[in-house]
Amino acid sequence: MRKFRLGSTSYVYPADLVTNARQLAGVVEDIELVLFETPDDETNFPARAQVQELKQIANENGLTYTVHLPMDLKFGDAVSYDKIRRALASVEILEPFAYVTHLDGKNFLSDTAPASIARWQQEAERALLELCAWVGDTSRVCVENVEGWSPDYFAGILAETNIKRCIDVGHFWVQSRDPLPHLTENLYRTHVIHLHGVNGRDHASLKFVADAQLFPIVRALLEQNYDGVVTLEVFGKDDFFSSRDALLRAVEMID
Numbered sequence: 001m002r003k004f005r006l007g008s009t010s011y012v013y014p015a016d017l018v019t020n021a022r023q024l025a026g027v028v029e030d031i032e033l034v035l036f037e038t039p040d041d042e043t044n045f046p047a048r049a050q051v052q053e054l055k056q057i058a059n060e061n062g063l064t065y066t067v068h069l070p071m072d073l074k075f076g077d078a079v080s081y082d083k084i085r086r087a088l089a090s091v092e093i094l095e096p097f098a099y100v101t102h103l104d105g106k107n108f109l110s111d112t113a114p115a116s117i118a119r120w121q122q123e124a125e126r127a128l129l130e131l132c133a134w135v136g137d138t139s140r141v142c143v144e145n146v147e148g149w150s151p152d153y154f155a156g157i158l159a160e161t162n163i164k165r166c167i168d169v170g171h172f173w174v175q176s177r178d179p180l181p182h183l184t185e186n187l188y189r190t191h192v193i194h195l196h197g198v199n200g201r202d203h204a205s206l207k208f209v210a211d212a213q214l215f216p217i218v219r220a221l222l223e224q225n226y227d228g229v230v231t232l233e234v235f236g237k238d239d240f241f242s243s244r245d246a247l248l249r250a251v252e253m254i255d
Contacts, residue, residue, distance in 0.1 A: 002251050004193075004221055005029040005064065005097075007231035012240045017046055018053045025061035027244075030097060030229045035070045035087045045070075045090040055094055064097040066192055066229055073131060074104035075123035081130075088134055097229060098142045098191045099135055100166045103127075108149040117153060125157045132163065142166035142192050147174045147202070151182065164189055169217055170196035170203065170233065180216050187224050194233040195247065205239040206232070206246035218250040 007030035010020045021031055033054075037043040046054065057063060070087050071080050088099070103124050107116065132138040143158060144166035145151035151165075158165060167190050172179035183193075195217070197208040206214060221230065232243040 001255060002222060003225050003227040005227075005229045006244070006247070007032055007066065007229045008240055008244075009231065009233055009235055010034050011235045012237055016050070017044060018050050018057070021054055021057045021063070025057050025063055029062065030064045030066055030231065032066045032068055032100070032231045032233065033091060033094075033096075034068045035090075037070050037083055037087075045087055047090075051091065051093055058094065064229070065091070065094050066098045066100060066231065067091055067094075067096045069099060069101045072102045072104035072106075073124075073127050075127035077104075080104075084131065085134060096140065098140050098164070098166070099131075100142045100144050100192055101128075101131065102144055102146055103154060105146070105149045105153065108153065121153065121157060124154060125161075128157065128161070128163055132161075138162040139164060140191075142190075144168050144192075144194070145171055145182075147171040158189065164191040166190070166192040166194065168194040168233070170194060170198065173198050173209070173213070174202050180220065183217065184220050184224070187220070187226055190226075191228045193221070193226075193228065193230045195230060196233045196243070203234050203239075205234060206243040209246070211250070214246065215250055215254065218247065219254050222251065222254055 006028050008024050008028045010017050010031055010033045013020050013023050035045055069084050071083055074080050132141050135141055139162055142164045143154055145168050165186050167183055169179045197204040197206045199208040232240055234240050234243050
């Protein structure tokens with residue numbers, strides 16, 4: 001019997017956050033609000049009236065929200081700090097289940113010297129602790145692994161704090177790596193899992209994932225009674241509903 005909350009993104013339908021929440025209420029138990037703001041000031045940070053609607057939809061349907069913050073967290077970067085703080089303020093009254101962030105590790109693409117990694121780890125920890133102070137609860141901050149560099153770089157930071165993980169299984173598949181060892185080792189401190197397939201592009205439907213890849217992941221979640229959120233991180237109606245079918249089929253067959 002599954003204990004995890006089934007989630008979607010806020011862009012299953014080509015519409016705004018509120019419309020997606022209305023359409024998906026009753027279909028999922030959590031919605032990942034994917035927030036963004038472009039350099040030319042295009043943004044989807046919800047206004048107060050939208051947030052009130054999102055809260056009402058959640059209350060009426062037993063729905064929770066996770067929030068994907070709008071840019072990579074980089075220590076001392078005034079632009080990213082300002083954007084993230086405004087994003088947090090816009091959704092605060094929703095009391096999100098979790099806030100998902102990427103760490104800025106672009107330097108690892110060109111510099112993996114031990115001294116550089118150690119300096120980055122110190123700065124990343126300071127940035128994360130600042131984010132936790134803004135949120136007010138370290139257990140709701142989740143660091144997501146990305147495909148460009150290894151999550152081992154931030155493992156020590158999380159081990160020393162109460163900051164959680166968002167394990168993106170699809171990013172391991174993009175790297176042609178088996179996500180299962182990392183998942184089983186870190187599931188106890190993981191609040192959010194992202195699932196998506198790969199089919200010439202990332203964030204494709206799970207229908208493109210072989211049972212031999214998907215079933216061990218689902219089995220681990222069921223056997224360890226994982227009770228966090230599993231977000232089907234795809235964008236579009238067809239990709240979402242085919243992914244949902246694939247996941248629930250795996251749950252049913254393993255159960």
